[in-house]
Amino acid sequence: MRRLLPTIGLLAVLIGCYGGARPPRIGESAPDFTVQDSDRKVTLSDYRGQIVILNFWASWCAPCVAEMPSMVRMQSNLKNNGITVVGVSIDADEAAYKRFLKDYGVNFVTVRDEAQKSPELYGTHGWPETYIIDRKGVVRRKFIGPVDWTSREITDYLTKL
Numbered sequence: 001m002r003r004l005l006p007t008i009g010l011l012a013v014l015i016g017c018y019g020g021a022r023p024p025r026i027g028e029s030a031p032d033f034t035v036q037d038s039d040r041k042v043t044l045s046d047y048r049g050q051i052v053i054l055n056f057w058a059s060w061c062a063p064c065v066a067e068m069p070s071m072v073r074m075q076s077n078l079k080n081n082g083i084t085v086v087g088v089s090i091d092a093d094e095a096a097y098k099r100f101l102k103d104y105g106v107n108f109v110t111v112r113d114e115a116q117k118s119p120e121l122y123g124t125h126g127w128p129e130t131y132i133i134d135r136k137g138v139v140r141r142k143f144i145g146p147v148d149w150t151s152r153e154i155t156d157y158l159t160k161l
Contacts, residue, residue, distance in 0.1 A: 024123055025139045030131065031121040035113045038094060042086065042111040051161050052133040053085045056119045059100035061127040067146035068104045074149035075108040083158055084109065090116050134161055
């Protein structure tokens, strides 16, 4: 039964995401954006040709903290499959953001967008919120809340996309 609970939890998240009408942006081109912080400049369209896991998060967000270790492991495990995580933090505190990246060994591209202009393009106001974008730049899935990114269901979905 304990092994079944994570699967039931994932299904509850998926049902929550897709219950009722189709979430906005699914099947549409992902809105492009460029964010420049003190360390780097990230333009989403630069990752065209790869599967992008676009994750909006914050260091002070408990569900974001909970999902980060699995996201780091997933990036390590799947980067050779053309799968790239692009994280967009909404942290206002640059020191807290940088400390978080170090403490959690974040191994994927991430940028700090304290003005929250890129999440606004997606209608994102809760954290974490993640979009799966295919190699052609089309949004295929949306996840609201934390996800175990190393689960078999997620890994199978991403590697078959």
